[in-house]
Amino acid sequence: MSTTMGTTRVFNVHARNWSTQASSSDSSGSEKNDDNEKKLTVSSYWGVTPPSITKADGSAWKWNCFRPWEAYQADTSIDVKKHHTPVTWNDKFAYWIVQACKYPAHLYFQRKHIHHAVLLETVAAVPGMVGGMLLHTKSLRRFEQSGGWIKALLEEAENERMHLMTFIDIYRPKWHERALVFAVQGVFFNAYFLAYLASPKLAHRITGYLEEEAVSSYTEFLNDLENGAMEDIPAPAIAIDYWCLPQNSTLKDVVRVIRADEAHHRDINHFASDIHCQGHELKEYPAPIGYH
Amino acid sequence: MSTTMGTTRVFNVHARNWSTQASSSDSSGSEKNDDNEKKLTVSSYWGVTPPSITKADGSAWKWNCFRPWEAYQADTSIDVKKHHTPVTWNDKFAYWIVQACKYPAHLYFQRKHIHHAVLLETVAAVPGMVGGMLLHTKSLRRFEQSGGWIKALLEEAENERMHLMTFIDIYRPKWHERALVFAVQGVFFNAYFLAYLASPKLAHRITGYLEEEAVSSYTEFLNDLENGAMEDIPAPAIAIDYWCLPQNSTLKDVVRVIRADEAHHRDINHFASDIHCQGHELKEYPAPIGYH
Numbered sequence: 001m002s003t004t005m006g007t008t009r010v011f012n013v014h015a016r017n018w019s020t021q022a023s024s025s026d027s028s029g030s031e032k033n034d035d036n037e038k039k040l041t042v043s044s045y046w047g048v049t050p051p052s053i054t055k056a057d058g059s060a061w062k063w064n065c066f067r068p069w070e071a072y073q074a075d076t077s078i079d080v081k082k083h084h085t086p087v088t089w090n091d092k093f094a095y096w097i098v099q100a101c102k103y104p105a106h107l108y109f110q111r112k113h114i115h116h117a118v119l120l121e122t123v124a125a126v127p128g129m130v131g132g133m134l135l136h137t138k139s140l141r142r143f144e145q146s147g148g149w150i151k152a153l154l155e156e157a158e159n160e161r162m163h164l165m166t167f168i169d170i171y172r173p174k175w176h177e178r179a180l181v182f183a184v185q186g187v188f189f190n191a192y193f194l195a196y197l198a199s200p201k202l203a204h205r206i207t208g209y210l211e212e213e214a215v216s217s218y219t220e221f222l223n224d225l226e227n228g229a230m231e232d233i234p235a236p237a238i239a240i241d242y243w244c245l246p247q248n249s250t251l252k253d254v255v256r257v258i259r260a261d262e263a264h265h266r267d268i269n270h271f272a273s274d275i276h277c278q279g280h281e282l283k284e285y286p287a288p289i290g291y292h
Numbered sequence: 293m294s295t296t297m298g299t300t301r302v303f304n305v306h307a308r309n310w311s312t313q314a315s316s317s318d319s320s321g322s323e324k325n326d327d328n329e330k331k332l333t334v335s336s337y338w339g340v341t342p343p344s345i346t347k348a349d350g351s352a353w354k355w356n357c358f359r360p361w362e363a364y365q366a367d368t369s370i371d372v373k374k375h376h377t378p379v380t381w382n383d384k385f386a387y388w389i390v391q392a393c394k395y396p397a398h399l400y401f402q403r404k405h406i407h408h409a410v411l412l413e414t415v416a417a418v419p420g421m422v423g424g425m426l427l428h429t430k431s432l433r434r435f436e437q438s439g440g441w442i443k444a445l446l447e448e449a450e451n452e453r454m455h456l457m458t459f460i461d462i463y464r465p466k467w468h469e470r471a472l473v474f475a476v477q478g479v480f481f482n483a484y485f486l487a488y489l490a491s492p493k494l495a496h497r498i499t500g501y502l503e504e505e506a507v508s509s510y511t512e513f514l515n516d517l518e519n520g521a522m523e524d525i526p527a528p529a530i531a532i533d534y535w536c537l538p539q540n541s542t543l544k545d546v547v548r549v550i551r552a553d554e555a556h557h558r559d560i561n562h563f564a565s566d567i568h569c570q571g572h573e574l575k576e577y578p579a580p581i582g583y584h
Contacts, residue, residue, distance in 0.1 A: 045376060045500075045562035046570075050440070050580045064440035064578045069361070084337060122432040129428050136421050139453060140414045141477055143460045143470070148342070148356035150453075154446060161431060161442075168435045178435070185433055208337075270337035278338075286342045286356045 055241075065165060066158075066242060073244050074257035074292060075264070080215050082263070084208060084270045088277065094205035102213050113221040113230065114171045117258075120214055121164035122181045123188055124262070127207040127269070128157030130192050131200070135282070148287035149272070156265050159292065162242055163258050169236035170251070201276030204269045211266035218259035225252045264292045347533075357457060358450075358534060365536050366549035366584060367556070372507050374555070376500060376562045380569065386497035394505050405513040405522065406463045409550075412506055413456035414473045415480055416554070419499040419561070420449030422484050423492070427574070440579035441564070448557050451584065454534055455550050461528035462543070493568030496561045503558035510551035517544045556584045 053061035053068065061068060086095040109116035132153035139146045173181070196203040224230040235249040243257045268288060275285055345353035345360065353360060378387040401408035424445035431438045465473070488495040516522040527541040535549045560580060567577055 044374075045559060046566050048559050048563040048580045048583060050578045051582055064581075065437045065443070067581065082336075118435070122435075125428070125432050129425055133421055133425050136417070136449060136453065137477060137481060140417050140456060141474055143410070143414075143456065143465055143473075145357045145457060151357070151450070157428060158443070161428065164432060164435065165437060173435055181435075182433055185429060189429060267337060267340050271340040274337050288340045288342045289356075289359065290343055291340060 063238060063241060066162060068241075071242050071244050072292065074260040076256055076260045078260050078263045078267075080219060080259060080263050082266070083212060084205075090199070090202055090273075090277070091205055094202055094273075095209050097206055098209040098213055111220075111224065111229075113217075113224060114167060115173070115177065116217060117221065118164065118167050118171060118173055119177065119181060119184070120217060121160055121167065122185060124210065124214060124265075125157050125160035125164065126185065126189050127192055127196075127203065127210070128153045128155070128160065128265075130189065130196055131203065131207075131272075132157060134193075134196055145283060146287075147283035147285060148289045149282040152268060152287035152289050152291070155289065155292075156268065159261055159265070162238075163261065166236055166239045166242070166254060166258070169238055170233065199276075200282075201273045204273035204276065208266055208270035208273060211262050211269060214262040215259055215266060218255055218262060222252065222255050222259065225255065261292055267291070355530060355533060358454060360533075363534055363536050364584065366552040368548055368552045370552050370555045370559075372511060372551060372555050374558070375504060376497075382491070382494055382565075382569070383497055386494055386565075387501050389498055390501040390505055403512075403516065403521075405509075405516060406459060407465070407469065408509060409513065410456065410459050410463060410465055411469065411473060411476070412509060413452055413459065414477060416502065416506060416557075417449050417452035417456065418477065418481050419484055419488075419495065419502070420445045420447070420452065420557075422481065422488055423495065423499075424449060426485075426488055437575060438579075439575035439577060440581045441574040444560060444579035444581050444583070447581065447584075448560065451553055451557070454530075455553065458528055458531045458534070458546060458550070461530055462525065491568075492574075493565045496565035496568065500558055500562035500565060503554050503561060506554040507551055507558060510547055510554060514544065514547050514551065517547065553584055559583070 050064075055061055055068065084091070086092040105116065105119070109119070132150050135146045135150045135153065139150060192203060192206075195206065221230075225232050232250045232252050235245060235251060235254045239245060239254045239257075240247060240249055243254070245253055245257070268291060271288070272282060275282055342356075347353055347360065376383070378384040397408065397411070401411070424442050427438045427442045427445065431442060484495060484498075487498065513522075517524050524542045524544050527537060527543060527546045531537060531546045531549075532539060532541055535546070537545055537549070560583060563580070564574060567574055
C-alpha cells in the first residue's frame with residue numbers, strides 16, 4: 001500500500017485498543033520499537049470506535065455481544081408443561097420430525113446435560129435467523145412492514161446464541177462434538193430454509209415442538225442439579241449480566257432462566273404457526289416483541 | 293379441527309385486536325352475527341399479546357416495526373464526502389463493480405429521486421442481513437463470540453429497511469419497479485451471499501462503495517429539494533418518530549438524516565473490510581454497535 005494516498009495514515013496494527021494506545025505507549029520501551037517495525041499503512045477507516053459503555057456501578061461493560069439495555073429478568077413463572085396437541089396433518093408431521101430427532105440426541109448425550117445443551121443451542125439459534133432473514137427480504141420485495149415479526153424472530157436467534165455463549169463459558173466442546181455441530185448445522189440450516197420457503201406454518205410448528213423438547217431437556221437438567229446427581233457450580237459472569245441475576249447465582253438459576261426463555265420461544269412459534277394455519281399472514285398480527 | 297382438544301378455545305378470527313375486541317363488540321349488530329358464523333377453533337397459542345407501548349405523551353405507540361427506544365437522532369455532522377481511495381486490487385475490483393451498477397441505475401431513474409431511493413434501499417438492506425446471518429452461523433459453529441458484529445450488521449439491515457418503510461409512505465412503486473426489485477434482489481442477495489462466503493473483505497468493501505454512492509445520490513436528492521427543482525412535502529409520520537424529528541419536518545430533513553445513516557454504514561463497512569485486509573478477524577475488534 002502507498003503512503004501517498006490522501007486518506008491513509010500509519011497505524012500500529014498490534015495496538016488493539018487503538019483509540020488510546022497509540023498516544024500512550026511512551027513507557028513500553030523495546031516492545032514499542034519491535035511494534036514500530038511492524039507498522040502498516042492502513043486506511044483512514046481504521047478505528048470506527050465503539051461507544052464507551054459502563055455498568056451502573058461505573059465499571060467498564062465487558063461484553064461486546066450484548067449491551068446493558070438488552071439484559072432482562074426472565075419470567076420464570078411461565079408454564080413449562082404447556083404442549084400444543086398436534087391436530088392437523090401439518091402439526092403431526094412437525095411433531096414426528098422433532099420426535100425422530102430427539103431420540104438419537106438423547107441416546108448420544110444420555111445425561112451429559114451440558115454437552116446436550118451446547119448442541120441443542122447451536123440448532124435452536126437457526127430457525128429465528130432463517131425466519132427473520134426470509135421475512136426481511138419479503139418485506140423489501142413487497143414494500144410492506146412485517147408487523148414486527150422480523151425483529152421478534154431475530155431476537156429469538158440472538159437469545160439462543162446468548163444461551164450458547166453462556167454454556168461455552170463452562171464447557172469447551174471436544175473435536176467430535178464440533179464436527180457433529182458442523183454437520184448438523186449444514187443439514188439443519190438448509191432444511192429449515194427450504195421448509196420455511198415451502199411452508200412457514202410447518203416451519204414454525206417444527207420450531208414450536210423443538211422448543212417444547214428444549215424445555216423438557218432443561219427440566220431434566222434442572223432435576224439432576226436439584227437432586228444432587230450433578231454438581232452445581234457458580235453461574236458464569238456473562239449469565240449474571242445478561243439475565244440480571246444476583247452475584248451468588250449458580251448453574252441451577254441459569255438453567256431455570258434459559259428454560260423460561262425456551263418456553264417463550266415455544267409460545268411465539270406455535271402462535272406464528274397458528275396465524276398461518278388460519279390463513280392469515282404474520283404481518284396482520286403484531287409480533288410479541290420483547291416477549292421473554 | 294376438533295373442539296375436544298384440551299387446549300383449544302373458540303375465537304373470532306375477524307377480531308384483529310383480539311385482547312380487547314372479543315369482549316367489547318356488543319354494539320356491532322348484524323356484523324357481529326356474520327362474524328360469529330365464521331368462528332373457528334384455534335389453538336390456545338392464539339394471542340401471545342405484544343406488550344402495550346405508549347409514547348412519552350401517553351398516546352398509543354403505532355409502529356410495530358420499531359420501538360420507541362430504537363428511535364434516535366441522526367448525527368448529521370458526519371463527513372458526507374469521505375471516500376476510500378481504492379488501493380489494492382480488492383478495493384479496485386469492489387469500486388468498479390459498484391460503478392458498473394451505478395450508471396444503469398442513474399440512466400434508468402435520472403432525476404426521479406424517490407423512485408431511485410426506493411430501489412436503492414431494497415438493495416442496501418441486503419448486505420447487513422447476509423453478513424449478520426453468516427457471522428451468526430459462524431459464531432454457533434465455532435462456539436465463539438462475534439465481537440458484536442452480528443448485531444452491528446443486523447442493525448444496518450434494519451436501518452435500511454426503515455428507510456424503505458419511510459419512502460413507501462410517500463410513494464407506492466409501480467408494477468414494473470416491483471418486478472425490477474424482485475429480479476435485482478434475486479440476483480444481488482445470492483451474489484452477495486457467495487461474495488461474503490468467498491471474501492468478506494471484498495463484500496464489505498463493495499458495501500462501503502455502495503454506501504458512498506447512496507450518500508452521493510441523497511446529496512443530489514437534497515440539492516433538488518433545496519433549489520426548488522423538486523417540491524418539498526411534509527415528512528411521513530414514521531420518519532418523525534424514528535429519527536425524533538420536529539413535528540413540522542419536511543422531506544428535506546428526512547433525506548438529510550437518511551444520508552447521514554448511509555455515511556455511517558459506509559464507515560462501518562470500510563472499517564470491516566480494513567480489518568480483514570490486515571489479516572484479522574472482525575471479532576478481534578469490538579463492533580461499533582449503535583454507530584449512527
